[in-house]
Amino acid sequence: MALRKTFTAIALSISLAALAGCDSAEERAEKFYQSGLQYLEAGDIDRALVEFRNVFKLNGQHRDARRAYADAERGRGNLREAFAQYLRLVEQDPEDIDAQRALAEVAAQGGDWTTAARYADTVLAKSPDETDLQAIKVAAAYTKATEANDVTGQIEAAKNARALHERQPGNLLIARVVIDDLVRSQHFDDALVKLNAALEIAPDDRALLAQRLSVHAALGDDVAVEAGLRDMVERFPDSPEMGYALIRWYVSRGETDKAEAHLRSQIKPGSDDQAPVIDLVRFLAEQRGPEAAVAELERVIATGDTSPVYRAARAGFIFDLGQRDAAIAEMQDIVKKAEPSEETRRTKVGLARMLTITGNSVGARALVEEVLAEDAGDTEALKLKASWLILDDEVGEAVAILRRANDQNPRNASILTLMAQAYERDGNRDLMRETLSLAVTASNRAPEESLRYAQLLATEGKLIPAEGVIIDALRIAPGTLSLLVPLGQIYVQVQDWPRAESVAAELEAQNTPAATTAAQGLRATILSAQQKSDQAIGYLQGLVDQGAGGLDAKVAILRAHIAGGRINQALTYSESLLAENPDDPDLRFIDASVRALAGQPDKAEAAYRSLLEDDKTRLPVWLALARTVVADPVRSNEASALIDEALIALPDSSELKWAKAGFLERSGNIDGAIEIYESLYKQNSANPVIANNLASLLSTYRTDPDSLARAEVIARRLRGSTLAPYQDTYGWIAYQRGNYDDAVEELEKAVAGLGRDPIVRFHLAMTYLALDRKSDALAQFHEALSRAKEDDPRDFLVTARQEVQRLETEGVTVGN
Incomplete structure (x- = not known):
């Protein structure tokens, strides 16, 4: 009986405690919130965020905690x-205007101008006089017009920016728009005045400091x-990127000795800081050769x-000089004898590379x-691991790792570049573009x-x-x-011939072999693009006659003839070149290639086979011979046997x-073709052509879920x-995965470019069918x-x- 009373008392106690726990969830959440505020006040952001997360576990509706959490993350750049x-x-709470305002501001900070403008409009509809939100809207309009090459929109946005800047000169966002417009219109003196004013407000703003450097350079003020830069x-x-920018500037002006002197001045006798020595050594390797390093x-x-750092650096340069075994042995010896330390970890990463x-x-x-395992935050190790994950298509894990690295080094251009990859x-081209832009800023x-970054913009037509x-x-x-x-x-692409000519002149003025060749190629391209092929040929021939144009100029003349449809003239020219140097293998190959274009496959084939008898390792010749035979x-x-x-x-x-x-694909041996592409993809998964072909074969000829899932990962x-x-490829995979809207968007574009290919038309037809567009x-x-023969037996x-x-x-019926 007594035992029973004891159990009853315990059970009652537990029940009451449980009830008390249920009743106090909100109170406990509030305690975590107050604790988080105290940590914030003390400057301990990490602990504050932990406390706020505890709040959300108990009360996901605690708005004050969520706002404090958001503000703290924003404050530290996340x-x-x-x-x-x-x-x-x-x-x-859809009426939370403060949160909507913050969304607009954060989106603007991150360069997501579409989202920024949307939330700015929402806030301005309720509070039309908020100049900060007006600034975001104007900046978004200016940026979007600039990216779209919309001159009218750009002019209108710049006009609105100037008006707003007069009313609110302290708003840096709108000041940046005004400055950018002045720079683009080459009003550099006015831009400099605005930049100096902006830097009075934000003296350590890197973007403004870099832009002021750019304006000084445009004004020719080298001092x-x-x-x-200093x-x-x-x-x-x-x-360190600041020092690198100064060195690049010295080198670009031919002041190599001055650059070296600056680097040597950064080395303090008796200092344990090894970075300045390594910077000097890298410079010597780039400018004076690895032997000097x-x-x-x-x-x-x-x-x-x-120091192991110097021994490891020496091993690295020995490795670059071709003494790979000796370099690896040196690195392994360093690692074997060293105690765990930052230097040892750095050496291990170098050895891993x-x-x-x-x-x-x-x-x-x-x-x-x-x-x-020793240091979970080692930046170089994280970068190397992330690069492998990217190659293995483990993108999610790679991004997570790079974000960890970026949290520790938020202005590291190499981390941002890897993240863009x-x-x-x-x-995700939007995030890729944004991250490449950040890498440009981080690298100064x-x-x-x-x-x-410029190449990406150019491929998107944002010239x-x-x-x-x-x-x-x-x-x-x-x-x-x-x-x-x-x-x-x-x-050349925008047909701005005077500026193209000025670039060619600048290249010629450098008077180096590489720059001279580039200038010659650019001038020929300018003339050809202006449909002045005769002048282009005359220019190139003049270079050849003067001895200033080598084989590249001669090949360019041939290309100009071929591009103009003058195959006979191209053949006559190649014959004349070969007559001057009948044993030159490059000229023999060029002549054979022109003969193939001129409808002389037998002579071309004979020439290719003759070249291969002399040297069976000439890859271009094998490929040309195969094209001729096929x-x-x-x-x-x-x-195929060839x-x-x-x-x-x-x-x-x-x-x-x-x-x-x-060949295997065309003969119907799809498994054999896939096996080869899998091997090539394993060797180099970064090659987009190989990725496309492999994904295309997997999605077209395999029906099992695993193959389709793999195709989707590869095709992303x-x-x-x-x-x-x-x-x-991407559109057909999207269709097979049931993403019909994505599929039709991609396949309609594909048909515009590959309309003669029946399978592309078939893919679009099947997608229309899925969307009930019969x-x-x-x-x-x-x-x-x-676009196919009536008896073509292909499954599709x-x-x-x-x-x-x-x-x-x-x-x-069609059209109903």
Whole structure:
């Protein structure tokens, strides 16, 4: 009896405690909230966020906690998470104007101008006098007009920006629009005044400081540019990209000695900081060769500093010089003898990179995991692991890792570039574009990052913004060949002949072999684009006659003849070249190629075979011979055997394997073709053509869920592409996955570019059918069948005939 009373008391106690717990959930949530506020006040953001998350577990409707959480994330630059939390607030209360305002501001900070404008409009509809939101709306309109090359829209937005700037001169967002418009219209003096005013408000704003440098460069004020670069080096001592920008500027002006002197001045005697020494060594390697870098490291080590960092750096340069085994042995010795430390981890990552290059991916990945086991936040290890994940199509995990790395190094251009590659692999072009833009800013407009971003803009038809990106980079690194050449190409595309000519003149003025060749090519392109092929040929021939044009100029003359349809003149010219140097293998190959175009396949084939008798490792000759043979339908089996013979001579050639896969596909051996593409994809999953072909075969000829899922993963990068084959592949996979709206959008574009291919028409027809657009489907089925023989037995054509019969039996007609 007593025992029973005891159990009853315990049960009652537990029940009351449980009831108390239920009743106090909101109270406990409030305690977590108050604790979070205290941590915020103390500056302990991480602990505050933990407390706010505890609030949400107990009370997901606690609006004050969610707002505080969003504000804290926004304050530390985590815009994505902040946006998500503000969005939750608006979902809970659609009238929450503060959250809507924050959404507009965060979207503007992140460069999502469409979203920013939408929320700005929502707020302005309720509170029309909010100038900050008006600024966002104007900035969004200006940016969208600029990206769309909408001059009228750009002028109107700039006019509105100036009016708003007069009323609110302290608003930096609208000031940036005014400054950008002044720079674009080349009113550099006025832009400088506005920049100085803006920098009074935000003296450490990197984007404004970089833009002021660009304006000083445009004004030709080299003293101000140098002073500005030096100021940024001192102002941001923890940002090595500032020093790199100063060095690039010196090098672009031919002041290599001055650059080296600056780097040596950063080395403090007796300091444990090894970064300045490594920066100097890298500079020496780039400007004076790896031997000079090794010599400098030998000098440092000879002074008694045998730091593993210097030994590892020396091994790295020895590796680049071709002494790979010795370099790897040196790195392994360092790792074996060193105690766990940051230096040791850095050496392990360096060794992992070497092992990756030499094909030992297992050893490389093991080293990286060792590093991350010691330090889960090691940036270089995270970058290397993320790059592997991207290649393995593990994009989600790669992005998560890179975000961790970016949280620790928010202005690291290499992290942002890798993140852009991940977004590209995932087919998210908007995030890819945004991240590449951030990489340009983080690198202080470095040539490589600027060119990468400009090339993306150009592929999207945004030539004017692409021009602006390149010009900004050239102002800090004037004369950079890798920037001038694409700039000239942009001017050719927009038919701005005077500016294209000015780029050619600037290239010629450099008086280096590479720049001279680039200038010659650009001038010939300008003339050809103006449909002045005779003048282009005359210009190139003049170079040849003067001895200033090598083989490139001669090939360009041939191309000009061929592009103009003057095949006989091209043949006469190639014969004359060969007569001058009958034993030159390059000229023999060129002459054979022209003969193939001129309708002389027998002579072309004989020349190709003669070249291969001399040297069986000439890949272009094998491929040209195969094209000549396969052009004759009767000899298709012979062409396949020819590729097999070529693979004996060049077993590692991806081009020959690719050709082999094509023959297998055409002969119906789909599994064999897929096997080759799988092998090629494993070797280089970054190749979009291989990815497209593999995904296309998997989605067209395999029906099992695993193959289709794999095809979808591989094809993600093709989303939003401007190339018709990629649009067809992605669209057909979208159809098979039931995403018909995405499918029709891509396939309609694909048909516009590949309308003669019956299978592309078939894919669109099937998608129309799924969307119940029967008349449109019937039209496309007819189009597909009209582009094939009546007795063509391919499965998709059989299906097309059946669908036509079915639809017409139902009474469906084209156009009804």
